[in-house]
Structures are given as structure tokens and as C-alpha cells.
Amino acid sequence: MLKPPGLHFISLLVFIPIWIQGFAVVDLHKHYQNNETFQGEKIKCIDELGCFGTGGVFFHLLFRPVSVLPDDREVINVQFNLYTRDRPKDERVLKSSDKNSVLKSEFSINRPTKFIVHGYIDNKLFGLWMRDMKDEFLLSGDFNVIIVDWSGGNKLPYHQATANTRVVGAEIALLISRLEEWVALKPEDCHIIGHSLGSHIAGYVGERLTRLGRITAVDPAEPYFQNMPVEVRIDPSDALFVDVIHSDAKTIFLMGLGMSQEVGHVDFFPNDGTNQPGCKTDQVLSFIIDGLNEGKKALVQFNRTYNHFF
Structure with missing residues (x-):
């Protein structure tokens, strides 16, 4: 499933009542300032990232009838954390606004570069899968591994997190462009793994970079993306090679959160893309049981502390 146990159900509760929303990006930065209106569409411009709007292909009467503007750049607060074999546990923070953050780091163009991008209600601290994946990459090869943390912009409500994804894609594309300028990085040597x-963030990166090497999409989100135009979702044009793993591809109304639509050069559907061995099948029940177990542990710990002091 590749989802933390509880988060799946929490996400489902959020997805169902707000099934549809969207926002668009337009290149009007020189002409319109933040939140001004162009032909009835709200526009928000964010420095060198460009302008983002609420219409265009990101509006659909059935699949995305509600559009909102993304949060401010400072709120989303995208962070790039570099790990290498020289520093597998101690991260270096890279900044697209600071050349020295790259030049003084262990980043090397002689290594392929991996970007790991989390999804909704996740971050680098609690997303153990990202650290596990980073460790496995560094064990198997000599890579630059960059964990992208955008947890400032991926919280409730889901429609706002969805709007923020396009800004995150723009931030990653900007960093890659700066690395290309500063240290001659080749976008072809970059591989983005997104959950x-x-x-879809990885797809937005690929829209801005014509030679992105590879995208691996892990359970691309279904709500707001399924059956939408290619500009909105991950698709084969976003990288030289796009492979997609569908492991939770049941419809959202059957408690699935991933896309069933084929959106890559190669789409894998292990076990029909639905029920995976080792994953809990009853998400509602498992959410309740897990919560009770955690509560019991907390109560036991509290009693131990209480008895110690009194």
C-alpha cells in the first residue's frame, strides 16, 4: 500500500466530501500581481516561480469544479535535504537561492541524482519510507539523494494541498535549473520518485524541464487527477521514462486512493493494483484498532510516570 496505517483512513475521510477542486498556472507575471483578476480568473504570482491561476485546464465541471490559489511560498516552505554516501545520515540543505549551499555541499555531478517526494499529510520526520528508500539507494549505488519536504503545504484541507503541489513542482524544477547553471548538472541524470x-508534483517538474530523465510514480493520487488533461496529472511526456506503480487502484468509493488510469510509459498493477500482501484490508477497523492500541500504550506510560512521582 505504501501508506502509513491510519493516514489512509484519515485521507479517505477528507477526500470523499471534497472530491473536486483545482487551480492553474499562467504566464502573466509581468502584467498581473497577486490575487488580481484576469477575465474572471484569480491570479497569484510567486517570484521566479511564475503565476498561478484558478481556471484553464485545471477547472472541470465534474472532476474539478472548485479552484483555489496556492499558499504563499513561505507557507509551503519546500526544503531540499541532500544525502550522499559520505554523509548518509547527516543532511545538507540545498537552496535554489544560495549557490554556496550547493558548492559547499557533497553534491556531485558525477553521481546520478534521486529526488524523493512525499504526498499528502506526510513529512521527512514521520515518513520512514523516505529514509528507508534513501538508505537503500545509498547502499545500492553512489547517488545524490535529495528528500523533498513540503509539509508546510500538504495539510488539511486536501484541496489546498492539491493547489500547492504545482508550486512544489516549480520549486524542484527551479533547483534543477540552478544546478544545471551552477555545476552543469544534466536533467537527464535526475530521477524523481513521488508518492x-x-x-503529480514530479509531473509538474517534468512540464518545466524538457529533458528530465525519469519519474517513478508510486500510487499517484486519484482525487482531482483521474481523467483530467495531461497538463494536470502525471503523463508520459513529463520525462524520458515514466514508470508507474499502482498498488491502491480501487476507486475511492471502495476505499482506494490511487489512480487506476494508465499514465506512464509502463504501468505496473501488482495483484491487480488493489490488495497487497501484508497490508491491512479493513482500513476503518484497522484505524480504530491501531488508535486503541496507541491509546493503551500512552495510558500505560502515563501510569508508570504517575506512580513514579506519587
Whole structure:
């Protein structure tokens, strides 16, 4: 499933009542300032990232009838954390606004570069899968591994997190462009692994970079993306090679959160893309049981502390 146990159900509760929303990006930065209106469409411009709007292909009467503007750049607060074999546990923070953050780091163009991008209600601290994946990459090869943390912009409500994904994609594309300028990085040597909303973020990166090497989309999110135009979702044109793993591809109304639509050069559907061995089948029940177990542990710990002091 590749989803933390509880988060799946929480996400489902959020997805169902707000099934549809969207926003668009337009290149009007020189002419319109933040939140001004162009032909009835609200526009928000964010420095060198460009302008983002609420219409265009990101509006659909059935699949995305509600559009909102993304949060401010400072709120989303995208962070790039570099790990290498020299520093597998101690991260270096890279900044597209600071050349020295790259030049003084262990980043090397002699290594392929991996970006790991999380999805909804996840971050680098609690997303153990990102650290596990980073460790496995560094064990298997000599890579620059960059964990992208955008947890400032991926919280409730889901429609706002969805709007923020396009800004995150723009931030990653900007960093890659700066690395290309500063240290001659080749976008072809970059591989983005995105989970859920992170899959579509990877697609937005590829829209801005014509030679992105590879995208691996892990359970690309279904709500707001399924059956939408290619500009909205991950698709084969976003990288030289796009592979997609569908492991939770049941419809959202059957408690699935991933896309069933084929959106890559190669789409894998292990176990028909639905029920995976080792994953809990009853998400509602498992959410309740997990919560009770955690509550019991907390109560036991509290009693131990209480008895110690009194």
C-alpha cells in the first residue's frame, strides 16, 4: 500500500466530501500581481516561480469544479535535504537561492541524482519510507539523494494541498535549473520518485524541464487527477521514462486512493493494483484498532510516570 496505517483512513475521510477542486498556472507575471483578476480568473504570482491561476485546464465541471490559489511560498516552505554516501545520515540543505549551499555541499555531478517526494499529510520526520528508500539507494549505488519536504503545504484541507503541489513542482524544477547553471548538472541524470500527490508534483517538474530523465510514480493520487488533461496529472511526456506503480487502484468509493488510469510509459498493477500482501484490508477497523492500541500504550506510560512521582 505504501501508506502509513491510519493516514489512509484519515485521507479517505477528507477526500470523499471534497472530491473536486483545482487551480492553474499562467504566464502573466509581468502584467498581473497577486490575487488580481484576469477575465474572471484569480491570479497569484510567486517570484521566479511564475503565476498561478484558478481556471484553464485545471477547472472541470465534474472532476474539478472548485479552484483555489496556492499558499504563499513561505507557507509551503519546500526544503531540499541532500544525502550522499559520505554523509548518509547527516543532511545538507540545498537552496535554489544560495549557490554556496550547493558548492559547499557533497553534491556531485558525477553521481546520478534521486529526488524523493512525499504526498499528502506526510513529512521527512514521520515518513520512514523516505529514509528507508534513501538508505537503500545509498547502499545500492553512489547517488545524490535529495528528500523533498513540503509539509508546510500538504495539510488539511486536501484541496489546498492539491493547489500547492504545482508550486512544489516549480520549486524542484527551479533547483534543477540552478544546478544545471551552477555545476552543469544534466536533467537527464535526475530521477524523481513521488508518492501520491508527490507523483503529480514530479509531473509538474517534468512540464518545466524538457529533458528530465525519469519519474517513478508510486500510487499517484486519484482525487482531482483521474481523467483530467495531461497538463494536470502525471503523463508520459513529463520525462524520458515514466514508470508507474499502482498498488491502491480501487476507486475511492471502495476505499482506494490511487489512480487506476494508465499514465506512464509502463504501468505496473501488482495483484491487480488493489490488495497487497501484508497490508491491512479493513482500513476503518484497522484505524480504530491501531488508535486503541496507541491509546493503551500512552495510558500505560502515563501510569508508570504517575506512580513514579506519587
